[in-house]
Amino acid sequence: MRFSKRTDWNTEESELARAHRLRVAAGLPVADLTASNPTRCGFAFAPELLSALGDARALDYDPQPRGLAEARRAVCAYYADHGVAVGPEQVVLTTSTSEAYSFLFRLLCDPGCAILAPQPGYPLFDFLAGLDDVLLQNAPLVYDQGWQIDPEGFRRAITPRTRAIMLVHPNNPTGHFTKPWEAEALGGLCREFDLSLIVDEVFLDYGFGEEASSFAAGMEGVPVFVVSGLSKIAGLPQMKAAWIVATGPEAGAALERLEVIADTFLSMNAPVQWALPAWIEGRGGIQEQIKARVAANLVELDRQLAAAPMVNRLQTEGGWYAVLRIPALGPDEQTVLRLLELGVWVQPGYFFGMPPSGWLVVSLLGEEEEFRTGVGVLTGHFTR
Numbered sequence: 001m002r003f004s005k006r007t008d009w010n011t012e013e014s015e016l017a018r019a020h021r022l023r024v025a026a027g028l029p030v031a032d033l034t035a036s037n038p039t040r041c042g043f044a045f046a047p048e049l050l051s052a053l054g055d056a057r058a059l060d061y062d063p064q065p066r067g068l069a070e071a072r073r074a075v076c077a078y079y080a081d082h083g084v085a086v087g088p089e090q091v092v093l094t095t096s097t098s099e100a101y102s103f104l105f106r107l108l109c110d111p112g113c114a115i116l117a118p119q120p121g122y123p124l125f126d127f128l129a130g131l132d133d134v135l136l137q138n139a140p141l142v143y144d145q146g147w148q149i150d151p152e153g154f155r156r157a158i159t160p161r162t163r164a165i166m167l168v169h170p171n172n173p174t175g176h177f178t179k180p181w182e183a184e185a186l187g188g189l190c191r192e193f194d195l196s197l198i199v200d201e202v203f204l205d206y207g208f209g210e211e212a213s214s215f216a217a218g219m220e221g222v223p224v225f226v227v228s229g230l231s232k233i234a235g236l237p238q239m240k241a242a243w244i245v246a247t248g249p250e251a252g253a254a255l256e257r258l259e260v261i262a263d264t265f266l267s268m269n270a271p272v273q274w275a276l277p278a279w280i281e282g283r284g285g286i287q288e289q290i291k292a293r294v295a296a297n298l299v300e301l302d303r304q305l306a307a308a309p310m311v312n313r314l315q316t317e318g319g320w321y322a323v324l325r326i327p328a329l330g331p332d333e334q335t336v337l338r339l340l341e342l343g344v345w346v347q348p349g350y351f352f353g354m355p356p357s358g359w360l361v362v363s364l365l366g367e368e369e370e371f372r373t374g375v376g377v378l379t380g381h382f383t384r
């Protein structure tokens with residue numbers, strides 16, 4: 001069989017994955033500091049969430065490419081709660097933000113075109129872009145008393161093939177919210193080079209400070225596409241519901257094209273769309289639990305790190321992760337393997353585009369006792 005070049009991946013199990021699998025299979029203890037699945041972190045989900053799937057209207061098949069109007073209105077209600085007026089005609093439903101990205105890449109890029117994304121960042125982008133024959137260009141985030149965008153770094157990375165700048169607001173894993181001055185600088189680049197802005201707001205509601213504003217409000221003279229979904233805002237990744245909100249110049253034309261892309265797949269199912277209003281409206285219950293967990297684990301992390309001066313937590317403003325600076329004495333892969341032998345499972349920073357030595361990422365989502373144990377093993381390793 002002749003395979004496409006775009007699927008020419010190395011699918012061999014990595015050394016880290018293998019070591020983790022063997023340790024779990026051997027029944028040895030592993031405190032998991034990588035947990036990112038909210039359905040498996042001991043949160044209480046109301047049983048009524050499932051009743052919402054029993055709406056009898058879902059027995060009718062009404063193939064609406066942008067999604068059922070009632071479901072799109074629920075998305076608008078979410079933005080109204082954030083003080084942003086979004087009309088249902090601006091919304092296209094998708095089964096995941098991954099699918100939303102894929103729709104946007106196909107809307108904006110021909111094969112070989114490029115999208116600019118800050119690094120460190122979410123590792124799935126490489127795969128998503130590759131599957132749509134799009135090149136991912138990286139522009140570094142810099143760390144200086146907190147993470148920041150380097151607008152000159154973005155400018156240098158732009159080429160004639162660049163079609164869009166992508167942001168994650170707040171970023172995964174750095175927890176960096178795009179500040180108004182950064183948004184203005186990137187908006188200026190979009191206007192100058194005729195680029196669109198794609199903003200992933202899946203963690204928008206998980207800020208540690210004041211409520212952050214949504215890019216769905218738009219930006220003068222810039223086509224802005226916001227993507228978000230239930231995975232994080234309602235802690236329901238299994239329900240497979242997400243969306244794109246389009247604003248700015250030519251949003252109407254963009255939406256017409258997105259409608260054709262969506263019509264080609266019609267991937268949304270009816271029960272989920274009818275349930276969406278209840279899930280969006282009921283998001284507070286799970287968000288409160290997640291916020292309390294993340295805040296408690298962050299306090300615990302700092303408490304233990306106070307006794308481990310070799311490890312520093314970088315500033316974070318939101319999201320579910322913390323980035324740790326560790327002594328850059330060797331490849332982080334070896335450190336992660338050693339930590340696994342000691343009983344804690346963490347992610348090396350290079351998974352997220354950080355340098356190969358000196359960086360770890362821990363999830364703040366896991367259950368408190370497991371988290372405390374895992375951080376204890378980690379700090380113990382660095383204080384010996």
Ligand SMILES: Cc1ncc(COP(=O)(O)O)c(C=O)c1O
Pocket residue numbers: 036095096097098099122168172200202228229230231237241242
């Ligand atoms: C920044 C970011 N965007 C999107 C997603 C995935 O969302 P979905 O399940 O809607 O594809 C994740 C998942 O971790 C993420 O970290």
